Amino acid sequence: MSAPDLGRFIAGFRRFQKSWFCRDHNLFENLVEEQSPKALVIACSDSRVDPALLLDCNPGDLFVVRNVANLVPPYEAHTTTQHGVSAALEFAVRSLKVEDIIILGHARCGGIKTLLSGAAGGRDDTEFLSRWVSIAAPAQERVQESCPHCSEQELHRACEQESILVSLENLMTFPWLRERVEQGELSLHGWFFDLEKGELLGWDAATKTFQPMVRECI
Numbered sequence: 001m002s003a004p005d006l007g008r009f010i011a012g013f014r015r016f017q018k019s020w021f022c023r024d025h026n027l028f029e030n031l032v033e034e035q036s037p038k039a040l041v042i043a044c045s046d047s048r049v050d051p052a053l054l055l056d057c058n059p060g061d062l063f064v065v066r067n068v069a070n071l072v073p074p075y076e077a078h079t080t081t082q083h084g085v086s087a088a089l090e091f092a093v094r095s096l097k098v099e100d101i102i103i104l105g106h107a108r109c110g111g112i113k114t115l116l117s118g119a120a121g122g123r124d125d126t127e128f129l130s131r132w133v134s135i136a137a138p139a140q141e142r143v144q145e146s147c148p149h150c151s152e153q154e155l156h157r158a159c160e161q162e163s164i165l166v167s168l169e170n171l172m173t174f175p176w177l178r179e180r181v182e183q184g185e186l187s188l189h190g191w192f193f194d195l196e197k198g199e200l201l202g203w204d205a206a207t208k209t210f211q212p213m214v215r216e217c218i
């Protein structure tokens with residue numbers, strides 16, 4: 001990374017500091033002791049889809065997990081593997097008691113592209129990536145089955161959206177999370193940021209489609 005970039009980031013922190021620490025009223029005062037976000041967002045690591053920026057949120061508003069392709073692996077009991085996403089889910093659901101979990105997917109996702117290209121090319125030259133995105137393999141199978149004549153672009157978009165549903169299904173495999181959903185204390189949401197149009201879509205269980213929640217600018 002070049003020095004001008006780092007300088008820009010440090011200048012950015014100064015502006016942040018001015019807004020949150022240097023005013024008469026220290027806005028961080030209440031946040032120092034504890035956080036109490038009401039929502040957990042699971043978003044992609046992609047540089048274009050920062051949830052706090054997209055949703056215009058303040059510090060303390062969102063508990064966030066970011067990973068390649070915004071995926072949630074299924075629950076694994078008594079595992080010796082270290083699970084970053086599962087640990088974050090456990091903390092958000094059991095300690096913070098968030099009321100909403102949003103899986104925030106997006107268009108032109110490189111992780112989903114890796115998933116689809118891996119199958120098409122029949123080769124895998126990644127060390128971790130292909131194995132990670134294989135969490136969304138059920139999404140790939142479903143869209144290829146339901147849309148055999150789709151263009152590559154249509155398949156990508158369908159898989160990006162279907163993988164959100166796979167993650168929502170995987171969330172429900174965590175017993176303590178499922179319990180809170182069934183008790184009406186926690187709601188799950190599938191959102192999709194269309195960065196081509198600048199729209200936000202949401203999964204509508206009634207119509208089984210992603211519907212615009214915020215349409216593109218006119």
Ligand SMILES: [Zn+2]
Nearest residue numbers: 044046109110
């Ligand atoms: Zn992505």
